[in-house]
Amino acid sequence: MARLNAQNRQEQIIELLNNNGSMKATELADYFSVSRETIRRDLNTLSENGSIKKGFGGAIAVNDFTTLPIDSRLLDEHDAKKRIARKALSFIPEHGFIYLDTGSTTLSLALELKNLSGYTIITNSIPVLTTLIDSKNHLIFLGGECNAEIMCSVGVQVIELLKTLRVDIAFLGSAGFEQHHGPATNAFADGQIKSCAISCAQTSIVLCDSRKAKYSSFQQYASWNEIDHLISDTDFPQEFADKLQEFTNVILV
Structure with missing residues (x-):
C-alpha cells in the first residue's frame, strides 16, 4: 500500500x-x-x-x-426481549435465589418478575431495583459506586458482598460478542462483577437479543464453556448458533 x-x-x-x-x-x-x-x-x-x-x-x-441509554435499548427488539425473558423465567425454581445483571434484556426479566412473588433477587442494576422495589419478592441490592452510563453499582464493595452469596441462577447480559470467544461488556468494572456472579451461581444464563451476535464489545468477561445457556431470539445467525452449541446450550425463541 x-x-x-x-x-x-x-x-x-x-x-x-x-x-x-x-x-x-x-x-x-x-x-x-x-x-x-x-x-x-x-x-x-x-x-x-x-x-x-x-x-x-x-x-x-x-x-x-457506545452504550445507549437503557430506555432506548428496552424499546429496541421489545417483542424478542419479552420472549427471551419469558423463556428465562421457566428456568427459575420455586422460591429460587437469582442474580439479575444490568442490561435491557435482564430488565425485561425483572418486568416479568414484578407481578410474581417468593423469589430472592440479587442485583446491582438500578433499573432492576426500581422495577422490583415494590414487588412481593425479596430484593437485595449490591451497593457501591454508581456508574451512570450503565446504570449500576460497581466497585470492590459490590464484588466482596457478591462473593459471600450463592444463587441458583445468574442471568447475565452482553453488549456484543461477534469477535470474542464468550459474552462481553463495554465496561471493565461491569465485567468484573459479571465474572464474580458466574462463580457464585449454580447455573449461568446469558440473555441477549440476536443483534449482539453482530456487535463487538470491549472486554470478554467469560468463555462460552462457563455459560450453561444462551437464550436469544430466532433472528440469531444460525451458523453462529451452531458453532456456539459446541460450548454452551443455545436456545432461540
Missing part, C-alpha cells in the same frame, strides 16, 4: 473499524506499513475527537462500543 498522509490514514482506520468492529494496533501497523508509534498517535487523535474508542492494544468502532 502506498504511504498515506495522517488524515487519509486516519479516515481509513475509521472505515476499517466500522467494518471489523475492532482491530489491534499491530494489525493496523502491518496494514498501513507504518510503525506502531505512528498508529498509536493516530488512535490517540481519533479517540480524542470521538471517532473511535481505544481498547487494550487496539481500538473499537464507536458504533459497536
Whole structure:
C-alpha cells in the first residue's frame, strides 16, 4: 500500500473499524506499513475527537462500543426481549435465589418478575431495583459506586458482598460478542462483577437479543464453556448458533 498522509490514514482506520468492529494496533501497523508509534498517535487523535474508542492494544468502532441509554435499548427488539425473558423465567425454581445483571434484556426479566412473588433477587442494576422495589419478592441490592452510563453499582464493595452469596441462577447480559470467544461488556468494572456472579451461581444464563451476535464489545468477561445457556431470539445467525452449541446450550425463541 502506498504511504498515506495522517488524515487519509486516519479516515481509513475509521472505515476499517466500522467494518471489523475492532482491530489491534499491530494489525493496523502491518496494514498501513507504518510503525506502531505512528498508529498509536493516530488512535490517540481519533479517540480524542470521538471517532473511535481505544481498547487494550487496539481500538473499537464507536458504533459497536457506545452504550445507549437503557430506555432506548428496552424499546429496541421489545417483542424478542419479552420472549427471551419469558423463556428465562421457566428456568427459575420455586422460591429460587437469582442474580439479575444490568442490561435491557435482564430488565425485561425483572418486568416479568414484578407481578410474581417468593423469589430472592440479587442485583446491582438500578433499573432492576426500581422495577422490583415494590414487588412481593425479596430484593437485595449490591451497593457501591454508581456508574451512570450503565446504570449500576460497581466497585470492590459490590464484588466482596457478591462473593459471600450463592444463587441458583445468574442471568447475565452482553453488549456484543461477534469477535470474542464468550459474552462481553463495554465496561471493565461491569465485567468484573459479571465474572464474580458466574462463580457464585449454580447455573449461568446469558440473555441477549440476536443483534449482539453482530456487535463487538470491549472486554470478554467469560468463555462460552462457563455459560450453561444462551437464550436469544430466532433472528440469531444460525451458523453462529451452531458453532456456539459446541460450548454452551443455545436456545432461540
